[in-house]
Amino acid sequence: MKSSKKIQNLFLSLVVLIGYSSLAQDISVHDPVMIKQKDTYYLYCTGRGISVFSSKDLKNWNKEPAVFKEKPVWADSVAADFKNHIWAPDISFHNNTYYLYYSVSAFAKNTSAIGVTTNTTLDPKDPAYKWVDHGIVIQSVPNRDLWNAIDPNLTFDENNTPWLAFGSFWEGLKMVKLNPDLLSIAQPQEWHTIAKRKRTFELADANPGDAALEAPFIFKKNGYYYQFLSWDFCCQGEKSTYKVVVGRSNKVTGPYLDKDGKSLNEGGGTILLQPNENWYGAGHNSAYTFDGKDYIIFHAYEKKNNGKPKLEIKELKWDADFWPSL
Secondary structure (H helix, E strand, O other): OHHHHHHHHHHHHHHHHHHHHHHOOOOOOOOOEEEEEOOEEEEEEOEEOOEEEEEOOOOOOEEEOOOOOOOOOOHHHHOOOOOOEEEEEEEEEEOOEEEEEEEEOOOOOOOEEEEEEEEOOOOOOOOOOOOEEEEEEEEEOOOOOOOOOOOOEEEEOOOOOEEEEEOEOOOOEEEEEEOOOOOOEOOOOOEEEEEOOOOOOOOOOOOOOOOOEEEEEEEEEOOEEEEEEEEOOOOOHHHOOOEEEEEEEOOOOOOOEOOOOOEHHHOOOEEEEOOOOOEEEEEEEEEEEEOOEEEEEEEEEEHHHOOEEEEEEEEOEEOOOOOEEO
16 A cells, blocks of 8 residues: 555656656746747747747757857947847747847947848748848947947837837837838837836946846737836846836837836836746746737746756736736
8 A cells, every 4th residue: 555655656746747847948048039930939039149949839949040140240330349149139020021130239338239130931941041131220329328229129009000119227218110111210200218217317328327127028918018128137147136027008109007007117117027936037028929828938047057047938817907927
């Protein structure tokens, strides 16, 4: 009897272990975004030439060729001696074309630009596979701009007008209207601030400052535009304090309000992800609907792995008042 019980407990333990393993994301990433083409998911993230992975099941990932074998030809003019380490891409599909926005920058400086490259397929084995770079969409210049042209996210309003959200530190996150070609800023120019935290005003303009926020991502659901963004500090392993907050608006340009009605432009934000017993920090998310389910995708600094950034994919749930939770 004891032996039978022991075998049963061992079997249950194995079931739990197998179940846990099937949900584990074993790849190390920063700033992941994702899209599905036919039966394959493609994940793009910060890395040399933009790192790429593919998966059939969101669990087992295969490394694919980088988007840029060589750095974009214009990169050195923005960030001197650029090493092809491209940050925070954003992927979407419009007009039978894949648009991949990406960031060229120097760390802790707003010598930055957002570029865009396009392709008609994401499958490297397809004969039509070829990324065509269209150069700079937005550029920030130190001592001219009190914002930072990194962390892009493309979205469309109810009139199908394209907007690019972006930003990091300085005086907050921005949104600018694009032309229908999705390659350039619309004229006359229309800019909005969509999130902001308090910045010490004595700091020099070239200083990123202490208003730690970045990486806006706009997700349309339930008749709202939800803005997910990251607070505090990434990229420091065990010292990372990253977290994700959210606000929502009836208009793509805002104002975005948190669950308590506080504007994101006044430091508001309802916390969705924060450090816990397993993670030092978690952030820089994207959000999607795949096959009827909503997902949030982000990287988290794992405690058991000495703060190594790992891919995490969680299903988003919605409460009775249409606020997201995990």
